[in-house]
Amino acid sequence: MPGIQRRNLLKAALASSTTMALPGMVWAEARSLTDLGGAMLDLEKATIFTARDIVTLHPDRPTAQAVAVVNSRILATGTLEEVKAMLGDQPHDVDRRFEDHVIVPGFIAQHDHPVLAGLTMSSEILAIEDWDLPGGTVPAVKDKDDFMTRLAAAEAALDDPEEPLLTWGYHAAFYGPLTRDDLDTISTTRPIFVWARSCHEFILNTAAMEKAGVTEGLMANWSPSANAQSSYRDGHFWEQGLFAVLPQIAPIVADPERFRAGLELMRDYMHANGVTYGNEPGGILSKPVQDAVNEVMSPSSMPFRWSFIADGKSLVAASKDDDQVIPATLALEDWYSGMTSMKKETVKLFADGAIYSLAIQLRQPPIGDYHGEWMMDLDAFERAFRIYWDAGYQVHVHVNGDAGLDRVLNVLEENLRRNPRYDHRTVIVHFAVSAQDQVELIRKLGAIVSANPYYVTALSDRYSETGLGPERADQMVRLADVERANISWSLHSDMPMAPGDPLFLMWCAVNRVTSSGRVAGENQRVTAEQALRGVTINAAWSHRLEDERGSIEPGKLANFTILTENPIMVDPMTIKDIGVWGTVVEGRVLQIPDVDQKDARAPIRATPESIDFAKHVLHHAISVVHAHL
Incomplete structure (x- = not known):
């Protein structure tokens, strides 16, 4: 670039109050005019995106009308005139395709499970909620009669009389018990597999049990605990019973082609909801499954990046020597490539x-016949926490009950006193039932929260009657208390435990409207801007990515979600209805395509080649959801 052009750009930058970064250098990092001049020697062509409004979430400039991008990063924000003035003679184009839209920081899926989503989304979805998928909306099941009617229709629609029927989403707490006899009324010849909403129990009809070879003789070889958690008469298998029957049913319900179709559906679904970055916590410990995931999620055509957090529970259990745990964790980094990666130093x-x-640990007893479970015994939890804490890892902990939270906070405090660490950002994940005194302790200990606000929408009505009672059910996910305590919090869906839709999560957190239409815990509502932060900058903070993602400011990656309306300005009850035009991911403009739904329910053909893969897939899937029971 000629010297006079560099001088013009430097003059404009120094004179402007508009935020700017030079390529390869954040403005604030420039130490001298010599630094600036050197940085401007090879300026590349910029693209200026204009919009009706740009919500930056940058405290120095919260709104803008234009944002300049060079390659994958943000160069400057401001009005169009200000940004042009800063660029001076630097070559640039003005892209006006978003002038009637609103740009917000790219949505971050803080905690989701693509393997589970791939399996469940490729089944016949009959669940407690609507599922808005790329091919259309699958409406919620009203009651057991509705479930049976729709399942019968799905069975009648299959041409091949031998094709198994797999459905996901039935919830006995909502619709009542489901048995083999019920499913036999649908068909006595077609195998029917019902995967419950929790993902950790199956109900089979007689034909499915015969096809899978599940007999009383087979069950006689199972462990006492597996038999105790099975009902041959009802065709119902849960917990250890499910693990026992898994080798029989896996080759039938987890065909590689269906799995890939499900992953592709998950990819398109999350793109359609504006996701630009996502993470699976407790990531895959099966190389064949990860290879299959990478085939869909690693190519450069993937519309968002995806990272995986190591499953410390399994890694510690597999290592008798503490010194083996961290090397085993680091070895997983080679499993990822392209648009997938391992989240380093995170567990x-x-x-x-x-x-x-309702298998959560509560301070006060539950209402009804429920009892809590520990997903890790105390000695195993303490050992794992200590190993990763001393290695400098950020620890994400799944916890739902207030007694469960007591355990987590006690162990965190013990390790802080034993080996003090600054800015450790231990993440309290899910955060269903908690108490006010625990919120204050979370603040004192320097932990942060990743909450699932959908629990209130989906479960508060039912759990007011059973399990928790009105007070605990309505005060689930107490985000306003966390906000008042000045604790950083983010939102997640735990897909498929909730729809992986950031705007819907915002709607849940802001309104706290239940499935019946009432407001549960109005005192725990948050503002729309706070909720937007929960799916952007705070979500980035929870993964220690705030220097790269989460807001629209110079030097960060150019990750934007393009919306039809401003979620901060609309009626809060309409947030979930805002349209998503598409995304910009590291400078790539990715409009949501108008495509027909791929047939994710293609006939399953179990072959010898598919059996090992199917077992890997379901074994991993069940290990992921074991904590969701």
């Missing part, structure tokens, strides 16, 4: 069970 651990089955 996932588990405390108590899941809210969906």
